[in-house]
Amino acid sequence: MIFELILIAVALFAYFKIAKPYFSYLKYRKYGKGFYYPILGEMIEQEQDLKQHADADYSVHHALDKDPDQKLFVTNLGTKVKLRLIEPEIIKDFFSKSQYYQKDQTFIQNITRFLKNGIVFSEGNTWKESRKLFSPAFHYEYIQKLTPLINDITDTIFNLAVKNQELKNFDPIAQIQEITGRVIIASFFGEVIEGEKFQGLTIIQCLSHIINTLGNQTYSIMYFLFGSKYFELGVTEEHRKFNKFIAEFNKYLLQKIDQQIEIMSNELQTKGYIQNPCILAQLISTHKIDEITRNQLFQDFKTFYIAGMDTTGHLLGMTIYYVSQNKDIYTKLQSEIDSNTDQSAHGLIKNLPYLNAVIKETLRYYGPGNILFDRIAIKDHELAGIPIKKGTIVTPYAMSMQRNSKYYQDPHKYNPSRWLEKQSSDLHPDANIPFSAGQRKCIGEQLALLEARIILNKFIKMFDFTCPQDYKLMMNYKFLSEPVNPLPLQLTLRKQ
């Protein structure tokens, strides 16, 4: 009897967890190439790619090499079928049908236990209200006013690296994240809260510690088996300690925000204006602060920080690495920067076309947001004529599309000049979306680009740099694609 029961349980498991998803997978296979690995799905591909090519995204980068006309690639994530959209028209259709999708929880459960319903992860009215409230602060007219702030913070961090003798083993991603993190805190709250410490750590260090730990938990076997609940429960002493750290840090940060709001509100009452031009001051002086709950403001702030710090740090860190690998690009970039005297936000665009092309090329070639968060269909519908069933994961993969030979000559070559040559204007307008598209497009694009121009310009002006020949770049995927071993650049100060 027991034996029969076990047999039935195994048969049910095999049917629901392996066979049924496989049949759904087969239905989509007529629309594109793909693979199916029971339960583990695309994690197997990443593992193999990492071992064979030192790049967990190798197959994604090369998905269109043999057939540039493919619309989608079919695979699975656990028991769900996953469609990677890799062609401009179907991606465009996806963005126009955003009402049929929500973010899938598989990989974001753990990060949302810290960021809750902050703007990246919220849906419906909560998202709409946050987006409406914060959008004006991210327009270029406001963002360009942050130029002196970004300049100052960049100088501080680079000078600190010189003073602390960190030039012989300089990790550009970590160092630049220190800049981008400070920029977000300062532009949101003013500089006051930046110097504060919690349990001996700066706010930036606390936030980085939380995000890195949540990322490591997410990409572990226990998460895969039990989800974020396992970590929330605090089974081990280490987990309990970390959960307590999050809870206390949240309390501390919320208190800081309250204090800052009170200080600024008092300033507005007594002087009639607030000196600090930060986003919080804007919300207070226009009385828009009353349109958002304190808790929502708090979750949004943490989310802006995470969304902006990590991505821009990676973009610049990887740009510096690619430039270090190509002497021609390096020489061209350095001579353009050396001959420019206008350091204004406008000057950095007008006088530095090659620098802008370098940034654009890294966004195409590597872009930290080139794989969006997975979406799940919440209703049956059609996408470019393909029937999509509720419960299917559907995610645009700019990472494959931006390596398609149909749109980019020699797509696997890092070549900034492609953006300056005539044919770049012939590019399909929807084939380059490193900041995504549609209504949930990156709100921080202008800030990211301004930071990228200022920081890269300063870095090239200030340092000569090389990457040791024995360093082997190995890229793994966590929330972003990132080097397994930190980049170890050798820097020397240039004569000014």
Ligand code: HEM
């Ligand atoms: C190189 C830098 C950056 C890249 C490549 C990038 C890319 C992206 C992408 C692709 C998305 C869409 C994600 C999805 O829908 O799955 C996104 C969303 C978002 N980004 Fe960025 N981002 C960058 C910098 C920033 C900065 C500096 C900020 C702000 C401080 C920011 C704030 C946001 C927010 C709030 C969202 C969610 C928007 C919404 O859902 O309405 N990002 N970003």
